[in-house]
Amino acid sequence: MTITRIPPSPTGHLHIGTARTALFNYLFAKKNGGKMVFRSEDTDKTRSTREFEQEIIDGLKWLGLNWDNDEIVRQSERASVYREYLEKIIASGHAYISKEESKNTPGVMVEVVRLRNPNKKITFTDLIRGDITFDTTELGDLVIARNLDDALYHFTVVVDDHLMGVTHVIRGEDHISNTPRQILIQEAIGFDRPVYAHLPLILAPDRSKMSKRHGAVALENYKEMGYTKEAILNYLALLGWNPGNDQELFTFDELVEKFDIANVQKSGAIFDIKKFNWLNKEHLKKYSDSEFLTYLSLDTVTDLPELIQPESEAFKKLIPTIRERVHTRQEFVEEIKKGEYDFVFKSPSYEAGLLKWKNDEDIKAAQPRLQKALQLLKEADFSSAESIKSALWPYAEEVGKGEILWPLRVALSGKEQSPDPFTIAFIIGPEETLKRIAQACDKIGE
RNA sequence: GGCCCUAUCGUCUAGUGGUUAGGACACAAGGUUUUCAUCCUUGAAGCCGGAGUUCGAUUCUCCGUAGGGUCACCA
Numbered sequence: 148m149t150i151t152r153i154p155p156s157p158t159g160h161l162h163i164g165t166a167r168t169a170l171f172n173y174l175f176a177k178k179n180g181g182k183m184v185f186r187s188e189d190t191d192k193t194r195s196t197r198e199f200e201q202e203i204i205d206g207l208k209w210l211g212l213n214w215d216n217d218e219i220v221r222q223s224e225r226a227s228v229y230r231e232y233l234e235k236i237i238a239s240g241h242a243y244i245s246k247e248e249s250k251n252t253p254g255v256m257v258e259v260v261r262l263r264n265p266n267k268k269i270t271f272t273d274l275i276r277g278d279i280t281f282d283t284t285e286l287g288d289l290v291i292a293r294n295l296d297d298a299l300y301h302f303t304v305v306v307d308d309h310l311m312g313v314t315h316v317i318r319g320e321d322h323i324s325n326t327p328r329q330i331l332i333q334e335a336i337g338f339d340r341p342v343y344a345h346l347p348l349i350l351a352p353d354r355s356k357m358s359k360r361h362g363a364v365a366l367e368n369y370k371e372m373g374y375t376k377e378a379i380l381n382y383l384a385l386l387g388w389n390p391g392n393d394q395e396l397f398t399f400d401e402l403v404e405k406f407d408i409a410n411v412q413k414s415g416a417i418f419d420i421k422k423f424n425w426l427n428k429e430h431l432k433k434y435s436d437s438e439f440l441t442y443l444s445l446d447t448v449t450d451l452p453e454l455i456q457p458e459s460e461a462f463k464k465l466i467p468t469i470r471e472r473v474h475t476r477q478e479f480v481e482e483i484k485k486g487e488y489d490f491v492f493k494s495p496s497y498e499a500g501l502l503k504w505k506n507d508e509d510i511k512a513a514q515p516r517l518q519k520a521l522q523l524l525k526e527a528d529f530s531s532a533e534s535i536k537s538a539l540w541p542y543a544e545e546v547g548k549g550e551i552l553w554p555l556r557v558a559l560s561g562k563e564q565s566p567d568p569f570t571i572a573f574i575i576g577p578e579e580t581l582k583r584i585a586q587a588c589d590k591i592g593e
Numbered sequence: 594g595g596c597c598c599u600a601u602c603g604u605c606u607a608g609u610g611g612u613u614a615g616g617a618c619a620c621a622a623g624g625u626u627u628u629c630a631u632c633c634u635u636g637a638a639g640c641c642g643g644a645g646u647u648c649g650a651u652u653c654u655c656c657g658u659a660g661g662g663u664c665a666c667c668a
Contacts, residue, residue, distance in 0.1 A: 191667055194667070259666055281596075281597070322668095323598065355661070386605070391607080393615085395617055412605090415599075422604070422619075425618055472630050473630095505627095547627090564630090567628085567629095
């Protein structure tokens with residue numbers, strides 16, 4: 148049975164790269180009818196925290212990347228297991244206790260455990276890159292434990308991967324050079340070698356490994372900005388993998404179905420927020436109005452302008468309009484905060500001159516048209532933007548579209564750029580619509 | 594610097610010993626019912642360089658070059 152693993156170190160937030168590694172491990176396992184296991188690599192007691200561990204677990208689960216039995220193996224709780232193998236490997240002569248000065252606290256003598264390096268060439272076959280050969284001589288007798296009760300990373304990884312039955316180690320390219328060390332330890336203990344696959348890295352725009360100095364790297368950051376899990380999964384998968392055809396939009400199920408590690412790229416991929424935005428919007432399109440409202444969760448936005456009333460009828464009617472203009476919840480909220488749609492909630496203020504259509508000589512030309520529109524709208528059906536449009540359209544065709552639509556839109560929005568007048572009229576309702584048009588007429592008259 | 598990995602439009606990528614080198618994002622232009630957005634159409638944009646193999650290399654080999662990763666008693 149195929150068993151992959153996701154072994155994060157809880158020394159920081161859930162990195163977007165870790166999420167992608169988890170995704171690929173999950174997809175590979177699923178694809179092969181196997182499972183993924185989870186392991187918290189918290190042997191560094193000074194940097195690991197339970198808070199980070201929980202955040203990582205929550206993040207992976209939020210994405211839907213579940214693992215076998217929900218089980219959480221913690222390396223910090225397995226010292227006795229490591230000790231057993233440490234003693235075994237020392238007894239066999241493949242490792243030895245070395246009395247030397249501590250590197251961490253100079254001046255203090257300690258007894259670390261070192262692997263007796265056979266100084267040989269190691270060749271392993273990477274599922275993505277093919278054969279990779281290292282001469283381990285340069286590694287020296289690497290330290291595998293600070294002492295018998297305090298095993299280090301390379302040792303714990305090898306022991307746990309073996310004990311947890313891991314068949315495929317799929318991890319970031321930054322682990323390639325760790326692989327020969329771990330193979331050396333495997334061979335010293337006598338464990339079988341798993342299959343390795345090293346994924347290309349996610350790169351920042353400057354082509355270096357994506358890190359905090361480049362901006363958001365934590366999954367949580369993207370979640371907060373309003374990237375949906377569907378979009379995150381989809382984008383992460385596309386970063387370094389392709390289905391072999393032109394499909395770019397995937398549901399999670401489709402990814403599971405179509406994933407093939409043979410189609411994983413060798414070279415690193417730059418994280419392109421623009422394409423990510425596009426994908427997010429595409430996935431958002433599938434949301435119904437009520438799903439979108441839930442997605443927005445505006446009640447969690449603490450600094451929403453007072454003017455905006457998320458519960459109001461007008462606001463609910465406004466949502467589809469904003470929705471088609473933004474990629475994320477964050478952009479949505481910013482649009483509101485900028486006051487772009489304040490005209491929905493209060494009478495617009497604007498210079499009368501703005502009412503003048505570009506083809507008109509005088510602003511006064513707009514007045515009779517607005518009067519006519521007023522008249523037509525009094526009889527109009529305000530049940531939809533479409534019905535409002537049909538009430539005005541014949542007249543607009545007769546007198547010229549810009550000639551009436553422009554001043555009408557300005558009368559309703561007070562802006563040079565806004566949604567079309569029918570939509571605005573629908574949102575603010577008949578009473579307010581008629582009032583604003585009348586006000587515009589007054590403005591011209593002044 | 595040593596070791597290792599990588600190299601197709603700006604970005605993510607498809608692809609082949611002979612192709613008009615395909616798609617997507619982004620960008621530009623035009624259009625769709627006034628502006629913005631949406632949508633549609635069109636466009637610009639790429640095989641890192643040099644040898645070699647070959648009738649023919651973007652594709653295969655080698656050498657460069659460039660970029661990246663890694664060199665802990667962190668993981």
